[in-house]
Amino acid sequence: MALVKITQNTPAHWAYRAIRWAVVAAALLYVPWFAHQPARIDQFTQVAAFAVALLGLNLVMGFAGQISLGHSAFVGLGGYITVILVAKHDWGYLQTIPVVIVICFIAGCIVGLPALRISGLYMAVVTLAVGAVFPIIVLKYDGLTGGANGVLAKNKMLPPSWTPFDAHSRFGPVAYRYLVVLLVAVVMFVLTHNLVRGRIGRAIIALRDNSTGAAVSGVNLGVVRTVLFGISAALGGVAGTLLIIQLPQATDGRFGLELAIFLVVALFAGGTGRTSGAVPGALIYVFLPYYAIEWAKHISFLKGPGASSVSGVIYGVLLLIFVFVLPGGVVDGLRRAWGFVFQVIPRPMWLMRYRGEAPLGTTAHGGSPPMEVDAHAVDAPHTPDATGPGSVPEHVAKADTTDRSLSSTTNQHPVFEGETPR
Amino acid sequence: MSGGSTKTQVKAANGGLERGMVALRNVGARRMQTFGGLLAVLVVFSVWAVIDGGSKLLLQRTFDGLNNGFIYSAMALSLVLIYRSTGIINFAQGNMAMFGTFIAYVLIVEQGLSVVAGVIVAMVISAIGAAVIERLFVWPFDPKNHLAITIVTLSWYLIIAALAGIIWAFDPRAFPSPFPTGANDYVSIGGARIRYASLGIWATVLLTLVLVTQLLRRTKIGLAFRAVSSNLDSGRLVGIRIGRVVQLGWALSAAVGTLAGCLIAPSLLLDPNFMSKVLIYSFAAATLGGLDSLGGAVIGGLIIGLVQTMSGGYFKIIGSEFSLASALAVIIVILLVKPSGLFGSRRVERV
16 A cells, blocks of 8 residues: 555565654754744744643543643643743743752642542533632732733843853844754653653553553553643643743743643644654644734734634634644644555564564575565565474464554544443 | 242342431432531521621622522523534534624614514524534534544634624623613512522523423424433434434524523623633532533532632632632532542443
8 A cells, every 4th residue: 555665674664663753853952053043943833832831731631531621720720830930030041940850740740649539520520620629729820920911031041151142143042942942842751652652651541541441451540630731731831941941931920821722722732642652732822823813914804802802713724724624633633644654564673583583684594684575475485494483373473463453543533531421 | 838938028028118218318328418518617607707798798609609600600501502412512602692692782772673572583693603503513523533533613613703803893782681671670688688680690590400400301303412421322223313312402502502691691781701600610610510411500500609709709719700700619629539529420431
């Protein structure tokens, strides 16, 4: 089906992976030059920051199947901690990240505690309460948070002298901030990816798909649920810090309930249940309203106060299109489209070991591995002398595809955990 | 011989009766415990409140609280109707109600209909609109695919809010009240005033509750509705047309929502955001009462309204800004004790 086929764990596959990562890294690093204006670079900084927030939200919604409408509160908490420490206590921006992580983790665990007893839509209302109350708390304790005026840190993050960025140019500080935010975001992505791929991630997914089954298999439901909220909140807090690095001003309106709802929308558009879904989600979140308003300026009847509302209509319609056409979000669509061009034929390490093949695919008489094989060739033994103890029964060979199919089917449609009223 | 057997039969029957009574009493006792607890809290609070500010102030605040509470009840009622038919929380409910209220506004102020007629026509229009939305955007999905349907409601939340912003812009407008609102239109009870407008709101909401309950209890489509909300698959198996019933739920819900919007609009000002705060309180009310109980929604709304007014009025630390927080804190506490609300049916999971 696909135009190009590559067998897993062959040099060609390694090269493909290396090239893919190199392209991604190059694209990310090239952004400041591509963007060409400071304001545009700032937008990409926002994208990186919101991607981290979506990453955290995805843990709760995509991987645990629990709608959370309170994530703006964690983003806001992180943002306020950073801006207060920077503005009033002269901390460095990045130094605040550990504090933010610890405090937001604890706050998230506290919010997650009710999840031990409350589930489904009832829990969604509890998170909604958190999101709705946060701005009120901010306004109430105006001694610390500045109330409606917010907190403004006067010392923006500037590139130190050892970097090649000029602190006094128009581009230097903006590009430097982009790279710093990008670095933190990448670290968060790698950590989360590892978490999700590991034992804890399996436990979370098991809990979503069948909580009883998970409990029977030895997953401690209480600990996993609570800690999951904590981790998700910590990621949200880091996103808040990154947003403050981009624009060192915190107000209650910046972290209101609106943000929580739009984060949910952006996550669905990007794709739930995959760590990579956060990136297209954040791109949509930042750029869609911007271009919608630009576009609305050219249409006569939309001029005036209603123009800013156009982005709402476009958001909503886009979301409807996604639900109907692309329920897995942008990421899923891209994966499927890419699947027509490129296919990696699974040949995992354990299977090779079972067949007695060397990792490079070299067989007993040193023949090079087939670079292009079709799916049936994988099932069949490669060489005549690979039979005997090395040959694999048909059903075992079939099983090597389960790893892929599992991750693509179970992750696409997170099931709301226990909310069937009927 | 025969006398003996009758005796044993009677004895057995008596034993069965007794066991039944004990079981009944136990059920009652569990309910009583919950409500006894609530009642005790209420009594202690009202004694304290009377000492703190006098009985007149307490009565006045109770009436104000009930006034808000009935509005939340009406919105919660519309949320519960959709929850029972579709199994989701309709996030667009507040904005649907807002849009319906704007339609009523256009009919009354710009087209010159009488207030009552305008509200009724707006209710019908929004019911039709919701039925269309249901058929085009909810019906295509598997009714058990709650996630997709929830996202559909989220997208309608955005679209309706934005459309209202484009059409009517954001300047607040006064909405005419269907009830007399003159300076002297009130009854006085123990020195506290209840305005006729408030009485009208209470009566309207209670009447709506009765009408909706009777519709579900007495009519055939109501029976179908209850069957669908209690078990979708069995409902389908006995030949109920699920789509029809769900559509009815959406239409009813939109009509009730528009009514709630029109009831509250005179005391707030009408603008595209005016339902957002009400919606949060009604989410809380519906959750508190148990998402699938109509009566629970009304009682939940009243509790939320009272808690909001009392906590804001009596506790200086909380103040009026924190009344939302205190109301939400109450739900969290109640949900921790009863995870599916005060009157919600408890789910039993089969493994």
